[in-house]
Amino acid sequence: MSALKRTALTVTAAALLPALAVAPASADTYDELADEKHPNPPASMSTVGGAQLGKPGTQVGLGPGAPVLPKAVTGRSWIVADAESGEVLAAHNAHWRLPPASTLKMLFADTVLPRLPKTEMHRVTRDDLANLGEGSSLVGVKENNTYSVHDLWLGVFLRSGNDAVHVLSAMNGGVSKTVQDMQEHAEELQALDTHVVSPDGYDEDGQVSSAYDLTLIARSGMQKKDFREYCSTATAKFPGEQVEGEKRETFEIQNTNRLLTGAYGISPYKGIAGVKNGNTTHAGSTFTGVAEQNGKVLLVTVMNPDPEESQAVYKEAGRLLDWGFAAAGKVKPVGELVPPKSATPSSQDAEPANNGAPAKATAASKRGSGGVGVALAVIGGVLTLLTAAVFLVNRRWPLRRR
Numbered sequence: 001m002s003a004l005k006r007t008a009l010t011v012t013a014a015a016l017l018p019a020l021a022v023a024p025a026s027a028d029t030y031d032e033l034a035d036e037k038h039p040n041p042p043a044s045m046s047t048v049g050g051a052q053l054g055k056p057g058t059q060v061g062l063g064p065g066a067p068v069l070p071k072a073v074t075g076r077s078w079i080v081a082d083a084e085s086g087e088v089l090a091a092h093n094a095h096w097r098l099p100p101a102s103t104l105k106m107l108f109a110d111t112v113l114p115r116l117p118k119t120e121m122h123r124v125t126r127d128d129l130a131n132l133g134e135g136s137s138l139v140g141v142k143e144n145n146t147y148s149v150h151d152l153w154l155g156v157f158l159r160s161g162n163d164a165v166h167v168l169s170a171m172n173g174g175v176s177k178t179v180q181d182m183q184e185h186a187e188e189l190q191a192l193d194t195h196v197v198s199p200d201g202y203d204e205d206g207q208v209s210s211a212y213d214l215t216l217i218a219r220s221g222m223q224k225k226d227f228r229e230y231c232s233t234a235t236a237k238f239p240g241e242q243v244e245g246e247k248r249e250t251f252e253i254q255n256t257n258r259l260l261t262g263a264y265g266i267s268p269y270k271g272i273a274g275v276k277n278g279n280t281t282h283a284g285s286t287f288t289g290v291a292e293q294n295g296k297v298l299l300v301t302v303m304n305p306d307p308e309e310s311q312a313v314y315k316e317a318g319r320l321l322d323w324g325f326a327a328a329g330k331v332k333p334v335g336e337l338v339p340p341k342s343a344t345p346s347s348q349d350a351e352p353a354n355n356g357a358p359a360k361a362t363a364a365s366k367r368g369s370g371g372v373g374v375a376l377a378v379i380g381g382v383l384t385l386l387t388a389a390v391f392l393v394n395r396r397w398p399l400r401r402r
Contacts, residue, residue, distance in 0.1 A: 101278030231274030
């Protein structure tokens with residue numbers, strides 16, 4: 001029996017318990033005779049965020065009235081979480097360390113974006129564009145041309161431009177320093193599955209992250225105004241090549257996040273506001289997204305779904321978001337998105353002890369105006385005591401209307 005069928009049967013059985021008691025449902029892992037296309041997840045993984053998240057297979061606690069998980073979800077690793085409370089509603093191999101592709105650019109942006117003023121101008125050198133991986137996605141940055149930091153970030157978020165990443169890395173002190181900075185920031189966020197080798201997410205030996213970590217990173221990034229602006233921008237103008245004596249032209253670039261812009265058979269998802277997609281040979285397709293509906297804000301990450309379905313990573317992320325919005329308040333959380341080390345009393349602990357159940361916030365913020373991509377909830381802003389840990393919770397994400 002396939003892993004997908006086992007997962008569906010397990011979840012369905014939990015949903016149909018006569019007493020409808022809230023209890024975690026753990027699906028079996030992959031078939032014992034796995035091949036290279038369908039490898040087994042580790043028997044045990046990190047327990048950051050809760051012991052249940054360290055188990056292989058699907059983790060979900062269905063309560064009364066909770067819908068079963070969608071059957072057509074094939075990602076090797078995925079997670080659905082409440083962006084405000086940090087509760088993990090459901091997960092599948094959440095801590096499996098896998099190649100992240102360009103979703104790693106979220107960590108690059110969360111690390112470097114605050115360090116460079118958006119109005120700063122930079123003239124690109126040959127060294128800035130050295131060592132780009134073969135077949136890299138590019139926005140069209142040209143040597144001996146001048147760009148603003150703002151232009152370059154649009155190139156990173158919309159076109160996933162590795163050329164823009166390398167120029168910004170040069171402005172940050174070089175690729176090696178940027179990699180080190182990103183690794184240190186990942187450890188501060190307790191994204192401990194993540195190992196950074198290249199700032200652009202290009203396939204490199206040992207470069208890995210997890211659905212759990214990418215969700216943590218996205219949650220951190222969405223607290224930054226400029227990060228929110230860039231990842232929710234659908235189209236923008238990018239500077240063309242400078243020609244002496246002529247007016248510099250621009251060309252239009254479009255965000256490659258299909259749930260944001262549509263295209264290729266995908267419709268824009270209601271309430272979507274970013275965050276980042278990726279695709280490489282070893283990583284397959286990866287995606288982290290955030291969306292709001294009816295005042296509820298969810299984060300979802302999907303890593304390496306079965307490529308047989310066209311645009312599978314977006315379709316599966318949409319199905320999980322649909323499930324999350326329908327299941328909110330009807331499931332027992334299976335873990336939590338942990339706060340950064342600096343926000344906890346015991347900041348020296350690599351993996352915080354917990355029982356797998358997320359803490360509850362004791363304060364709530366006022367709701368802003370609703371609407372697609374207009375206002376999303378975010379951690380940060382109000383200090384609230386959470387079971388022996390002071391953490392920032394419940395601030396709105398005021399995204400501009402697209």
